[in-house]
Amino acid sequence: MFAITILGNNSAVPAFDRHPTSQVLTLPGRNFLIDCGEGTQIQLIKYKIRRSKISHIFISHLHGDHYFGLVGLINSFALLGRQQELTIVAPEPLQEIIRMQLDAAHTTLCFPLKFITINCSGVLMTIDGVEVSCFRTDHRIECYGFVFKEIEKLRKLNIDAVKATEVPVNFYHHLKEGRDYVTPGGSVIKNELLTFPADKAKMYAFCADSRYDERILDHIKGADMIYHETTYLDTFAEIANARFHSTTRQAGKIARLAGVKKLLIGHFSSRYDTLEEFETETREVFPDTDLALEGVSYLMP
Amino acid sequence: MFAITILGNNSAVPAFDRHPTSQVLTLPGRNFLIDCGEGTQIQLIKYKIRRSKISHIFISHLHGDHYFGLVGLINSFALLGRQQELTIVAPEPLQEIIRMQLDAAHTTLCFPLKFITINCSGVLMTIDGVEVSCFRTDHRIECYGFVFKEIEKLRKLNIDAVKATEVPVNFYHHLKEGRDYVTPGGSVIKNELLTFPADKAKMYAFCADSRYDERILDHIKGADMIYHETTYLDTFAEIANARFHSTTRQAGKIARLAGVKKLLIGHFSSRYDTLEEFETETREVFPDTDLALEGVSYLMP
Numbered sequence: 026m027f028a029i030t031i032l033g034n035n036s037a038v039p040a041f042d043r044h045p046t047s048q049v050l051t052l053p054g055r056n057f058l059i060d061c062g063e064g065t066q067i068q069l070i071k072y073k074i075r076r077s078k079i080s081h082i083f084i085s086h087l088h089g090d091h092y093f094g095l096v097g098l099i100n101s102f103a104l105l106g107r108q109q110e111l112t113i114v115a116p117e118p119l120q121e122i123i124r125m126q127l128d129a130a131h132t133t134l135c136f137p138l139k140f141i142t143i144n145c146s147g148v149l150m151t152i153d154g155v156e157v158s159c160f161r162t163d164h165r166i167e168c169y170g171f172v173f174k175e176i177e178k179l180r181k182l183n184i185d186a187v188k189a190t191e192v193p194v195n196f197y198h199h200l201k202e203g204r205d206y207v208t209p210g211g212s213v214i215k216n217e218l219l220t221f222p223a224d225k226a227k228m229y230a231f232c233a234d235s236r237y238d239e240r241i242l243d244h245i246k247g248a249d250m251i252y253h254e255t256t257y258l259d260t261f262a263e264i265a266n267a268r269f270h271s272t273t274r275q276a277g278k279i280a281r282l283a284g285v286k287k288l289l290i291g292h293f294s295s296r297y298d299t300l301e302e303f304e305t306e307t308r309e310v311f312p313d314t315d316l317a318l319e320g321v322s323y324l325m326p
Numbered sequence: 327m328f329a330i331t332i333l334g335n336n337s338a339v340p341a342f343d344r345h346p347t348s349q350v351l352t353l354p355g356r357n358f359l360i361d362c363g364e365g366t367q368i369q370l371i372k373y374k375i376r377r378s379k380i381s382h383i384f385i386s387h388l389h390g391d392h393y394f395g396l397v398g399l400i401n402s403f404a405l406l407g408r409q410q411e412l413t414i415v416a417p418e419p420l421q422e423i424i425r426m427q428l429d430a431a432h433t434t435l436c437f438p439l440k441f442i443t444i445n446c447s448g449v450l451m452t453i454d455g456v457e458v459s460c461f462r463t464d465h466r467i468e469c470y471g472f473v474f475k476e477i478e479k480l481r482k483l484n485i486d487a488v489k490a491t492e493v494p495v496n497f498y499h500h501l502k503e504g505r506d507y508v509t510p511g512g513s514v515i516k517n518e519l520l521t522f523p524a525d526k527a528k529m530y531a532f533c534a535d536s537r538y539d540e541r542i543l544d545h546i547k548g549a550d551m552i553y554h555e556t557t558y559l560d561t562f563a564e565i566a567n568a569r570f571h572s573t574t575r576q577a578g579k580i581a582r583l584a585g586v587k588k589l590l591i592g593h594f595s596s597r598y599d600t601l602e603e604f605e606t607e608t609r610e611v612f613p614d615t616d617l618a619l620e621g622v623s624y625l626m627p
Contacts, residue, residue: 038402039368063398064365067340087430089401093394097364100390101339122426129388129419131467166432 026051027175027227029252030322031291032068036256036270037090039064040295044319045090048252049074050173050229051322052155058082059171059231065094066101072320077107083157084115085233086168092119096126103134110137114149114159116167117142143169146244151176160244162235165269170233172244175226186219227325230285234292236266237275239282248285249325252317254292255303261294273303277310286326291317327352328476328528330553331623332592333369337557337571338391340365341596345620346391349553350375351474351530352623353456359383360472360532366395367402373621378408384458385416386534387469393420397427404435411438415450415460417468418443444470447545452477461545463536466570471534473545476527487520528626531586535593537567538576540583549586550626553618555593556604562595574604578611587627592618 028051033044045062049069056078058065069076076098084092092115102111113119120140127134141149146160146169154176159169179201187197192206192214200206206214230245232253245251256270265272271279273290280288288311290303297303300316307314315323329352334345346363350370357379359366370377377399385393393416403412414420421441428435442450447461447470455477460470480502488498493507493515501507507515531546533554546552557571566573572580574591581589589612591604598604601617608615616624 037405039371044368063395064368067345067365070340087427089398089427089431093398093401093427094364097390097394100394104338118426118430122423122430125419125423125426126388126390126394129423129467130390166430 026053028322028324031317031319032065033062034291034293034317034319036292036294038295041298044068055080060085060091061095062090063093066098081112083171086166096123103132107136110139112139114141160241162233163238164234168233170231172230174228178223178226180220180223183220190214236269237271242283245283250287251280251285252289253279255290256292256294258302259306273306274310277307280311288314289317289323290314327354329623329625332618332620333366334363335592335618335620337593337595339596342599345369347593356381361386361392362396363391364394367399382413384472387467397424404433408437411440413440415442461542463534464539465535469534471532473531475529479524479527481521481524484521491515537570538572543584546584551588552586553590554580556591557593557595559603560607574607575611578608581612589615590618590624591615
């Protein structure tokens with residue numbers, strides 16, 4: 026499982042039953058929450074996503090439509106008796122903002138709350154075989170995209186083939202790493218006779234809020250899927266630029282230049298009551314584009 | 327118009343499509359918002375309440391389910407270009423919490439945001455003929471109820487009767503205040519011959535979160551309608567007391583002792599998926615009780 030579920034696809038002000046930014050990356054055994062606009066905890070209930078499986082929350086930047094739901098979610102975790110650690114990854118001063126609100130309520134959390142403050146691009150952590158890194162985007166305030174990349178997976182044993190040889194069990198993990206086996210007599214059994222290729226490692230990039238900026242390409246190249254904001258249709262390119270946002274065609278161009286397989290678009294301005302045109306315009310530049318629709322899960326292609 | 331509309335009637339954690347506390351008091355020409363749990367701005371849109379008419383927001387206390395929606399609403403006011411002043415009435419340190427979040431987003435508000443910090447019971451303001459006061463309740467943290475009371479209204483001129491006399495126009499406002507008219511010849515025309523009685527002044531009390539506490543009676547006596555929390559059914563009286571909350575029968579008793587006309591109950595615990603029993607139990611003590619249902623407006627009786 027390596028899928029992204031959209032909880033909110035609107036920008037700034039809630040409108041037309043669209044909610045502020047939030048999405049869940051589902052991995053085997055855990056969920057990562059990316060951004061947490063107001064009402065995210067209600068969206069999690071609505072779409073039956075198990076809140077207890079969220080181990081990390083990544084906040085791109087401190088515009089309210091990307092984090093105003095965080096303190097409520099943390100508060101609910103406390104009221105529901107959560108015990109496992111929760112890690113928040115975010116720019117400053119989010120830790121202080123959360124702390125002040127917990128203090129005002131005299132709330133003592135019953136679980137460890139860990140903050141990782143980001144202030145530059147780089148690798149953040151590797152967890153359960155997934156490397157997470159962040160990169161700066163070109164937004165009105167300090168803002169980061171996030172890349173979630175499975176580290177190279179191991180080859181799979183061809184059990185029948187292995188058992189027909191004299192390879193000892195304690196060499197199996199070397200086979201999975203791709204090594205050939207040399208018999209005591211000195212003859213070589215090529216690895217590809219004993220194993221099947223590894224599953225392809227998946228990669229997802231959340232490009233956060235940003236102006237059109239080709240500097241992000243180095244970070245997202247080769248992703249299976251990226252999410253890129255399209256706050257505006259292309260007729261509003263000037264406004265988009267002035268407000269540090271992107272348009273349909275700009276997102277499509279980023280996806281094309283990065284050579285990704287699939288593009289998800291979202292963060293739609295409240296000036297638009299329907300979204301079809303976003304899809305149409307972006308597909309003219311990058312055909313494999315989907316609207317990020319709330320409640321829908323998108324598997325890595 | 328002097329009506330209360332419920333936006334959220336649940337306590338603590340959102341559940342069963344019930345939202346955290348918020349209600350709107352609709353007055354002629356303006357709205358007062360009372361508490362502002364997460365998602366209040368979305369509830370305002372859902373129930374088509376004009377956000378621009380909200381001039382004052384009263385926050386009872388700093389448990390998240392009573393104010394986590396405030397910063398998002400303020401932020402949306404800014405994004406929507408609001409210009410008229412907004413006044414927030416709340417305990418400390420709400421002003422600092424809001425300021426930090428606006429600063430983190432580099433947000434400059436396009437309207438005056440005024441804070442009134444409350445730290446004791448008393449009269450807060452008189453505005454458009456409505457006096458607002460607050461009173462301490464017995465909760466785990468500093469918490470206030472609010473009373474909204476129309477000041478005595480003016481008597482209404484009996485135009486036909488007045489025109490049949492020689493009362494000069496510049497004396498009309500004295501007639502409305504209840505004064506008799508003395509003619510230049512020295513004879514007295516009794517006021518009740520020239521005016522009709524004033525409409526009855528209305529009074530609403532929001533009793534916030536509280537344990538059962540008869541000390542609030544002095545503040546709410548004579549109200550047309552009060553809202554009192556009933557977090558639990560009566561079987562949970564001990565838990566209610568330990569958690570600084572009230573039960574059905576306790577709310578009913580407060581309403582009865584205060585001699586009010588109508589009782590609204592809310593702030594239901596997430597342990598209950600249905601609410602009928604709340605109404606039944608409370609009505610056994612105070613028959614004129616209604617559940618505070620989301621999206622429903624209750625006129626003063």
